[in-house]
Amino acid sequence: MSRAISLHQVSKSYTRGVRVVERLSLDIAPGEFLVLLGPSGCGKSTVLRMIAGLEDPTEGEVRLDGAYANELPPADRDVAMVFQNYALYPGMSSRENIGFPLRLEAPNADPGPRVEATARMLGIADLLDRFPHQLSGGERQRVAMGRAIARHPSAFLMDEPLSNLDAKLRNHLRAEIAQLTRTLGVTTVYVTHDQGEAMSLGDRVAVLRGGVLQQLGTPRTVYALPENVFVAAFIGTPRINLLRGIVLAPLDGAMSIGLGRQALVLPEPLCLDHQLLRVQQGREVIVGLRSEAVRLARPSDARPGEVAISGLVEHVEFQGHEVLVHLNTGSRPALVPDLEAPRAAAGSAGRRRKEGGVIGRLRGRAGGLRAGPVVVLDPSEETGADRDDPPPPDGRLPGDLIVRTTPDHALRHGMQVPLLVDLAHLFVFDQRGVRICPAPARLPDLEE
Numbered sequence: 001m002s003r004a005i006s007l008h009q010v011s012k013s014y015t016r017g018v019r020v021v022e023r024l025s026l027d028i029a030p031g032e033f034l035v036l037l038g039p040s041g042c043g044k045s046t047v048l049r050m051i052a053g054l055e056d057p058t059e060g061e062v063r064l065d066g067a068y069a070n071e072l073p074p075a076d077r078d079v080a081m082v083f084q085n086y087a088l089y090p091g092m093s094s095r096e097n098i099g100f101p102l103r104l105e106a107p108n109a110d111p112g113p114r115v116e117a118t119a120r121m122l123g124i125a126d127l128l129d130r131f132p133h134q135l136s137g138g139e140r141q142r143v144a145m146g147r148a149i150a151r152h153p154s155a156f157l158m159d160e161p162l163s164n165l166d167a168k169l170r171n172h173l174r175a176e177i178a179q180l181t182r183t184l185g186v187t188t189v190y191v192t193h194d195q196g197e198a199m200s201l202g203d204r205v206a207v208l209r210g211g212v213l214q215q216l217g218t219p220r221t222v223y224a225l226p227e228n229v230f231v232a233a234f235i236g237t238p239r240i241n242l243l244r245g246i247v248l249a250p251l252d253g254a255m256s257i258g259l260g261r262q263a264l265v266l267p268e269p270l271c272l273d274h275q276l277l278r279v280q281q282g283r284e285v286i287v288g289l290r291s292e293a294v295r296l297a298r299p300s301d302a303r304p305g306e307v308a309i310s311g312l313v314e315h316v317e318f319q320g321h322e323v324l325v326h327l328n329t330g331s332r333p334a335l336v337p338d339l340e341a342p343r344a345a346a347g348s349a350g351r352r353r354k355e356g357g358v359i360g361r362l363r364g365r366a367g368g369l370r371a372g373p374v375v376v377l378d379p380s381e382e383t384g385a386d387r388d389d390p391p392p393p394d395g396r397l398p399g400d401l402i403v404r405t406t407p408d409h410a411l412r413h414g415m416q417v418p419l420l421v422d423l424a425h426l427f428v429f430d431q432r433g434v435r436i437c438p439a440p441a442r443l444p445d446l447e448e
């Protein structure tokens, strides 16, 4: 039997007053594969542990198949957990490790047939008599999966089960997990900070930031219609280009979005999404362009909906089948604080110092957003650097725009190249980081 799992307004505090999960509501259908995705420390494991019964919610309800389950002991929840560190008993063989929970459940039954059937399913039948120290990482994780599967639980809870493995094995086991959970039809909640893993495994992905749900949707939706700049930046590689822009909507001329030294001129007649941007006239916004939204081509090659800008080649990253070109277009990048990991220490000190500055203002505007502002419009205000010469965010190479292209372009540092931006792939976010183009599905009531 596969289980429905619901969280209703669930919050968790370990320390009084500090919520690591904030009013989280999720409905996971029987047989669904749901991925909890977010950066380190955003509360993913805590959510999983509350579903498993290993942590009590401070507020809210956990429901299993619709029934209130906050007080149900872990052993009565019929869920199996798989951990990052395998958690195998070192003194037991694979056979004993896989059979252990079966012995606990039914001490008088012979676990042998189920252990062997599970091992065959996972391709580890020949490893049953080995001990954990005689197994590779991938084999250990298969045994750990076997221990979870053999019980025939009604849900799997997996906490970064692949993160200790090398990239090749990770991809391989990822495909196995996808196939296995589909075959078994068991509800699975899977925690990861790896967006690629989330996108390839999940029926739906729940993106968390600072304990707050940012978006819940299919991989396709969170990629194509991110609700805010954090989701846009967290999902997709290379990371979406985020540039500071200003909406220019003169009464007597073409509407455009200024990007520092250049502008995106919005083609007439304006589509509905661009018409709706008119109310932002004069306001700062964040422009999001994924690498596939921009191509290296001359203005004369423009297709309908494409507008021309240009960029100076700063760096060329050869990737074999494609090339990532880092360009300087004369615009300023916008930062997403939680994702600029190497900056964390200096950034948080800077944040404290600048509480009254732009961060404070943004925090104020963000209102109830406990996780703080989603975006920092000006990196120089974060770093205290010279406004005219903002350094590239740490961990990123110079340039404000990364474009993907084929390896046949002969590109050199310092070349000026023509670019075409496909406005069908234009994202615009407001100063709080909320997506305003494409327009949100439900527009606010204009009477409000």
Ligand SMILES: Nc1ncnc2c1ncn2[C@@H]1O[C@H](COP(=O)(O)OP(=O)(O)OP(=O)(O)O)[C@@H](O)[C@H]1O
Pocket: 014, 015, 020, 038, 039, 040, 041, 042, 043, 044, 045, 046, 047, 193
């Ligand atoms: N037992 C605990 N006592 C106090 N604080 C805790 C405890 N467990 C977790 N936390 C804190 O709660 C926050 C969320 O932790 P959690 O492990 O859920 O995050 P995560 O998203 O799973 O992170 P990671 O990907 O690094 O495992 C963190 O700030 C963490 O330090």
